[in-house]
Amino acid sequence: MSNTIAAIATPPGTGGVAIVRVSGLDAFAIAAQVTSLKNFTGNTIRPCAFTTADGQTVLDHGLLAVFTAPRSYTGEDTVELNCHGSDYLARRLLSEVLVAGARLAEPGEFTKRAFLSGKLDLTQAESVADMLSAGGNLSLNLALQHLDGDVSREIRRLRREILQILAEIEAALDYPEEIADPDTEKIRQILGAARETTARLLADSDAGLLIKSGAQIVLAGRPNVGKSSLFNALLKHNRAIVTDIAGTTRDALEAEADIGGLKVTLLDTAGLRETTDPLERLGVERSRACLQNADLVLAIFDAASREPDADEKFWAEIKHLPHLRILNKIDLLEKVDETDSIPISAKNGVNLDLLGAKILEKLNLRRVDFSRYVYVSSLRQKNKLIQAAKHLEKCLSALGKTNYLDVLAPYLKAVAAALGEITGDEVSEEIIEQIFANFCVGK
């Protein structure tokens, strides 16, 4: 099987430009067959003709980007055929590249090669997929932090300190005559600091995971309180039908919005009330199902039409869920005197920025600061951190009980192994396969 891989790197459909990527030992030989160029100099992009593999028929006039190993994304010789952005043309060029000797890349295989050649570590490689799915400024900055290697640097620094202690203990064990036991107090200090760092990383990982996945926010309330109006206002377009008839929304409506840089899935639901209308009742059932999966429920009340009993009944359903209380239609009031709710007017767009800030605060994302902290953002990384923290605890408790430092060695090794799996410094082939299998073709 050829070692040289190829794929279309751009999405299907019509666009300005489409890119066919080719990476591996035969990349230049293949490019010589399917282009009018014969010499390939690294870090150049040149106009040329793209042809069939037999060189007989011109298919397009485009640009060829050339990267010579190891100075490329994959670390291998790479060419990128930049053709006119036709789906057909890109697929045709890819098939000529395959005729010329490449094989189709597997999902994530370019990035996997970048990892295997040491261009990216595992947290960086994982972040490439996160860059592609970033749906707001927060998730973009989070992915970028991983891509820049900030997370790896912090994890590697921790791991180096653990390995250093391990080395000192083992040296003293191997050469008891010449090398003194390392200082217990110093070890305690280093391990204590490592415990603090892992605890901080774990505490912040929920923010990282939420930023990456985006939050599910459900708009709930009695009929006619203005759920659909707020839905439209947050989306900045009139997606949902708004009328003054109670029971307008039947099915749950779902749409993506950007709230303070956070990617959010907003769900507009049918107003919650007892009803004999079978259609409306199905809608109410759906509303209740949505509530259970919400990261946050916006519990909306109507400032102009309070119905204490009905409001209380609705509130009883919501109050045990993560929620914000919202008082809508404040434009109809002379003065707002409720302090436990966020006063807004969905219709006039009043206080929507305040609502956005409160949403971020409620989701614990208000203090996210990429310039000061790193955020673990995958369950895989988080689970490894939990393992590292567990073994660190064992080290610290053993350290309190004995002066024989060699009992620490297996725990220290386990900490280092868990940290090494995060960055990919100690990782099995199986895990690597699993990570890259989730990528798309061409990445």
Ligand SMILES: Nc1nc2c(c(=O)[nH]1)N(C=O)[C@@H](CNc1ccc(C(=O)N[C@@H](CCC(=O)O)C(=O)O)cc1)CN2
């Ligand atoms: N056309 C194109 N655009 C792209 C990519 C790509 O592969 N091709 N990328 C793919 O995701 C991203 C950019 N990532 C890249 C990272 C490193 C190198 C690279 O050639 N690095 C060399 C040379 C560095 C240099 O000359 O300064 C190296 O690291 O040695 C290329 C792309 C986004 N845009």
Ligand SMILES: Nc1nc2c(ncn2[C@@H]2O[C@H](COP(=O)(O)OP(=O)(O)OP(=O)(O)O)[C@@H](O)[C@H]2O)c(=O)[nH]1
């Ligand atoms: N004055 C005022 N009217 C509002 C405001 N928000 C919504 N309304 C009006 O309230 C009525 C109901 O609004 P909707 O957004 O359809 O309410 P809903 O909660 O989705 O209602 P259902 O789907 O029936 O449960 C409409 O006539 C809106 O124009 C507001 O902030 N101020």
Ligand SMILES: [Mg+2]
């Ligand atoms: Mg509605």
